[in-house]
Amino acid sequence: MDFEQFKEELASSVKEIMYSKYGMEVEIEARTMEKMNSSYEALTVKPEDSIIGVNLNATALYQQYEKGIDIDVITSKAAELAESALNSRPDFDIDSFKDYSKMKETLTMEVVSAERNAALLxxxxxxxxxxxxxxxxxxxxxxxxERGSILVTNQMLDQYGITAEQLHADALIHAPEVKPIVIEGMAQVLAKQMGVEDLEMLGLNIPPEQEQIFVASVEGNVHGAGVIAYQDFMKLWTEPTRIRIIIRIILCSRARLIF
Incomplete structure (x- = not known):
């Protein structure tokens, strides 16, 4: 069975199981999902009375099939995953999502590799x-x-009737409010990563005025490298006691700016 046949079989079986086992009538649509640093073929499972669905990674499921896992097992687990995800769907106001004047107040920024995400961009x-x-x-x-995030697309801009320039201007205002900058010394960051509260135990009890490397991130550390896009970010580092040279940017799901 090739990949296209597998997707058709998967979609048909999942739709049947969702109705017979869980009493849910769903629509299933195949699409290519472009994500940061990767992409995959997906099946979007959506209840007929809803605009919110969940994605099943058909690419990953086909890899399981190629390894010899029975397709009935794969479809059963896929339907179970879809049912579980749909019953814990995001708790946000759809009407508010349609209103840019409200949504702009939740804007944040993320910094990613341009080369690795060329197709998505x-x-x-x-x-x-x-x-x-x-x-x-x-x-x-x-x-x-808990909180999550929705990537803003060109289609959303068209629906909102705004330009990319306006989006950026609004993000400059609201992103620092939604995700304030958090500045910590490298010693403090290392101690946290190691689960140690007492810096002296690690020999890292460096007085703040002697710290030479600082880490800029956001609360929660998710998409922390986005701080470099904040307005006048580098002007924060004019104090002579702090290094003002960017050493490294780690572009990952929990990215931070180290300087």
Whole structure:
């Protein structure tokens, strides 16, 4: 069975299981998902009465099939995953999502590799910074206690009737409010990563005035490298006691700026 046949079989079986086992009538659509640093073929499973669906990674599921896992097992687990995800769908106001005047207040910025995300950048508003690109996200509540984000696309701009320039201007205002900059010394960061509260135990009890390397991130550290896109970010580092040279940018899901 080739990949296209597998996707058809997967879609048909998942739709049947969703109805027979979980009592949910769903629509299933095949699409290519472009993500940061990667892409995959997906099946989007969406209840007929909803505009929100979940994606099944058909590429990964086909790899399981090629390894010899029975397709009935794959489809059963895929349907179970879809049902679980749909029953814990994001807890946010759809009407608010349609209103840019409200959504702009949740804007954040993410910095990614321009080369590795070339295909994705064709579909989203962005700004190039050297060999990096700034993209934009809406921070939303995914549950009553957790938050997630939605990548802003060119299609969204068309629906909102705004330009990429306006989006960027609004992000400059709201991103630092949604995700304030957090500055820590390297010693403090290393101690946290090692789960040690007492810096003296690690020999890292460096007085703040003697610290030479600082880490700039955001609260929670997710998409922390986005701080370099904040307005006048580098002007924060005019104090003579601090190093003002960027040493490294780690572009990953928990990125930070180290300088």
């Amino acid at each position: 064709e579909t989203v508003p962005h700004r190039i910074m050297e060999d990096m690109a700034v993209v934009y996200r809406f921070e939303v509540n995914t549950t009553t206690t």
